[in-house]
Amino acid sequence: MLVLTRKINEKIIIGDEVEIILVDIGKDQVKIGINAPKTVKVHRWEVYEEIQKENREAAKIKSLDALKNLPLDIMKNFGKKEK
Amino acid sequence: MKITTTRFGEIDIVPEEIVVFSEGLLGFDEVHRFIILNPQDGSPFRWLQCVDDGDLAFVIIEPLSFMFAYDLEIADADAAFLGLEKAEDAVLYAIVTIPENPSDMTANLQGPLVINAKSRKGRQVISTNTQHSVKARILDEMKRRAEEIRKVTESLESSGKKEGEG
Numbered sequence: 001m002l003v004l005t006r007k008i009n010e011k012i013i014i015g016d017e018v019e020i021i022l023v024d025i026g027k028d029q030v031k032i033g034i035n036a037p038k039t040v041k042v043h044r045w046e047v048y049e050e051i052q053k054e055n056r057e058a059a060k061i062k063s064l065d066a067l068k069n070l071p072l073d074i075m076k077n078f079g080k081k082e083k
Numbered sequence: 084m085k086i087t088t089t090r091f092g093e094i095d096i097v098p099e100e101i102v103v104f105s106e107g108l109l110g111f112d113e114v115h116r117f118i119i120l121n122p123q124d125g126s127p128f129r130w131l132q133c134v135d136d137g138d139l140a141f142v143i144i145e146p147l148s149f150m151f152a153y154d155l156e157i158a159d160a161d162a163a164f165l166g167l168e169k170a171e172d173a174v175l176y177a178i179v180t181i182p183e184n185p186s187d188m189t190a191n192l193q194g195p196l197v198i199n200a201k202s203r204k205g206r207q208v209i210s211t212n213t214q215h216s217v218k219a220r221i222l223d224e225m226k227r228r229a230e231e232i233r234k235v236t237e238s239l240e241s242s243g244k245k246e247g248e249g
Contacts, residue, residue, distance in 0.1 A: 047193070050217050051110075052109045055110045058142065059141060061142050061179075067126075
């Protein structure tokens with residue numbers, strides 16, 4: 001892993017188009033500005049991780065039989081119009 | 084085209100109905116082709132069955148079948164990726180998780196699936212709306228929805244705007 005030391009307002013460029021600027025330094029956090037083309041996805045890492053985790057959990061479902069135990073009126077309240 | 088699945092055995096699918104998630108789903112980036120299986124019993128739940136891996140399937144649901152409103156802003160990058168020209172072409176699904184107690188089932192509203200119904204390209208996007216939880220409780224949302232509908236109906240009635248419906 002490349003580790004760079006930067007001061008406030010100093011930048012890093014990744015590739016030709018992604019620019020990262022160190023905006024502010026607090027006691028235990030830093031504020032980072034990112035300039036990237038709209039096609040580049042930028043998210044906090046935790047969000048990615050959380051969704052991955054949720055997907056793995058969801059993939060464990062083997063059948064919908066458990067839903068049969070729900071009260072029937074609950075199922076009726078789903079919004080889909082029935083034909 | 085026939086595929087073998089763990090949950091449904093051998094099933095016959097129409098190749099034209101395959102939805103391609105070229106990046107896979109988060110945590111499942113090595114599989115790309117999926118098919119949506121609709122239940123015959125009028126249930127709002129669907130299966131997103133992977134075509135590349137018969138063991139892999141997700142339960143999915145359209146947010147508006149249990150929520151009063153679901154406002155998702157599709158980022159330009161996502162729209163470009165999917166080749167989405169009109170909002171009407173976008174079909175939204177949330178992946179469902181069912182824990183031991185099915186009343187606690189949740190839908191992932193933060194990482195919804197957006198599918199371009201025309202091109203059948205899909206992507207799991209990340210919503211920037213902080214109201215969208217990874218674990219939105221489906222039954223609670225349904226109660227909220229019923230409450231909202233009740234309010235709307237009441238306000239229509241009290242303002243005397245009872246118009247005949249077709």
